[in-house]
Amino acid sequence: MTVSRRHFLRTTALSAASTLAGLSTVSLPGLFAADSPQKRASKYIDVHTHIGTTWNGNKELTADGLLHWMDEHDVEMSVLLPLTSPESSSFLLLTEPALQAAKDHPDRFVAFCSIDPRTSVRGGRNGFRDVIQRYVDQGARGFGEHKVGLDFDDPLMMQIYDVCQEVGIPLLFHMDNQRGMDQPGLPRLEHALVTFPKLNFIGHGPGWWASISGGLTQKDLMSYPTGKVNPGGAIDRLMEQYPNIYGDLSAGSGSNSISRDKDFGREFMLRRQDRLLFGTDYLQPGQPVPQFEVFDSLNLPADAQRKIYRGNAEKLLKLV
Numbered sequence: 001m002t003v004s005r006r007h008f009l010r011t012t013a014l015s016a017a018s019t020l021a022g023l024s025t026v027s028l029p030g031l032f033a034a035d036s037p038q039k040r041a042s043k044y045i046d047v048h049t050h051i052g053t054t055w056n057g058n059k060e061l062t063a064d065g066l067l068h069w070m071d072e073h074d075v076e077m078s079v080l081l082p083l084t085s086p087e088s089s090s091f092l093l094l095t096e097p098a099l100q101a102a103k104d105h106p107d108r109f110v111a112f113c114s115i116d117p118r119t120s121v122r123g124g125r126n127g128f129r130d131v132i133q134r135y136v137d138q139g140a141r142g143f144g145e146h147k148v149g150l151d152f153d154d155p156l157m158m159q160i161y162d163v164c165q166e167v168g169i170p171l172l173f174h175m176d177n178q179r180g181m182d183q184p185g186l187p188r189l190e191h192a193l194v195t196f197p198k199l200n201f202i203g204h205g206p207g208w209w210a211s212i213s214g215g216l217t218q219k220d221l222m223s224y225p226t227g228k229v230n231p232g233g234a235i236d237r238l239m240e241q242y243p244n245i246y247g248d249l250s251a252g253s254g255s256n257s258i259s260r261d262k263d264f265g266r267e268f269m270l271r272r273q274d275r276l277l278f279g280t281d282y283l284q285p286g287q288p289v290p291q292f293e294v295f296d297s298l299n300l301p302a303d304a305q306r307k308i309y310r311g312n313a314e315k316l317l318k319l320v
């Protein structure tokens with residue numbers, strides 16, 4: 001019933017949908033069954049959300065506000081990502097509130113931790129290890145969102161990867177021409193993948209998702225390219241070659257990478273169904289999230305849905 005009602009609301013003009021908001025508590029058995037989409041194979045684990053105020057001008061997203069949105073959208077669990085670099089957001093989102101929310105709602109939230117690689121830390125590399133281990137001891141299950149104004153394989157970045165590999169948590173990164181910088185073909189990311197084979201990297205952002213296509217210029221790594229995907233994309237090449245790289249389908253960059261060329265996008269999701277993670281980048285009340293409709297429209301087999309919507313995240317974050 002939840003699914004068919006949502007589908008109805010989605011396919012109804014916005015003005016009409018708003019007048020239907022009151023229907024959420026009313027039971028309407030069978031009313032919209034005829035044009036219901038195939039029921040989704042599982043609830044979601046969203047690997048990419050932010051609580052707090054991320055950008056100036058944004059409304060704050062509280063833990064309760066996020067829970068409310070999750071309930072409305074069949075999201076069972078969300079990963080809470082701090083943002084700790086000056087290039088990452090207007091306001092810093094610290095690790096502590098994410099840990100606290102996960103402690104308050106252990107069945108709904110998973111906390112990641114983050115520390116900027118340029119932070120003043122005693123003891124150099126081992127000092128960073130102590131800080132990150134401390135967060136892990138308090139419940140953090142991953143590192144990120146790693147969104148730093150340095151080259152992707154800058155020695156300071158490599159030091160963080162080294163520590164995350166040792167501590168044994170995955171790292172979710174943002175890539176574009178301002179944060180986690182790389183070049184067409186992603187040689188800097190490849191350098192990190194080769195150097196830290198036991199660290200699972202999770203790719204996100206325009207630079208990463210533009211690389212679903214080949215034939216890119218440097219400018220493309222900062223953009224949301226439209227139209228047909230060209231063969232020779234770095235993502236397929238790296239996923240083929242390295243078992244330690246995953247993709248986070250969140251944000252405009254993630255949904256666009258699939259919707260820009262749906263034939264390619266559907267095949268890509270089937271081909272890489274063991275490496276893709278559902279995510280939204282939900283960070284502000286009322287934010288539109290295109291992922292639900294884009295993925296529904298692909299009519300993916302149940303097996304692939306289960307892996308992408310939650311199974312891969314459960315494995316990677318050791319939730320089961």
Ligand SMILES: [Zn+2]
Pocket residue numbers: 048050081145281
């Ligand atoms: Zn984000």
